[in-house]
Amino acid sequence: RLQLVESGGGSVQAGGSLNLSCVASGDLFSTYSMGWFRQSPGREREGVAVIDADGHSTYADSAKDRFSISRDNDKNVVFLQMNNLKPDDSAMYFCADGPFYSTYEDVRDFNDWGQGTQVTVSS
Numbered sequence: 001r002l003q004l005v006e007s008g009g010g011s012v013q014a015g016g017s018l019n020l021s022c023v024a025s026g027d028l029f030s031t032y033s034m035g036w037f038r039q040s041p042g043r044e045r046e047g048v049a050v051i052d053a054d055g056h057s058t059y060a061d062s063a064k065d066r067f068s069i070s071r072d073n074d075k076n077v078v079f080l081q082m083n084n085l086k087p088d089d090s091a092m093y094f095c096a097d098g099p100f101y102s103t104y105e106d107v108r109d110f111n112d113w114g115q116g117t118q119v120t121v122s123s
Contacts, residue, residue: 001112004113005114006021007022007117014122020082020119023076029073030053033053034071035069035104036069038119039091045094047060047103048104049068049080050098051078059104062088066085092116093119096110096113
């Protein structure tokens, strides 16, 4: 299993950018899909972007063309570069690991979760 720690959240104005990081400790990082998910008050946790163990990425429609997920298997880190942020992107962002081949829609298949990092976007 992996232990996950997110960082990089903060408060930005609409149109700004943030780069989230998630550092994993544990074995076999490269064999997991790694994903970013978000949850805001009163809403269910939703997938934002996932990069599977083969390096293939999938994105929620809300994230396409603005967000980019990447991973560094040598350093056990997964990133989420977020550009052109909107107030609707405000949420707690979580990193999680899942089965080898996963997509952003497979929220329930993800096992280990970090504590989250808060993103707040003001208009």
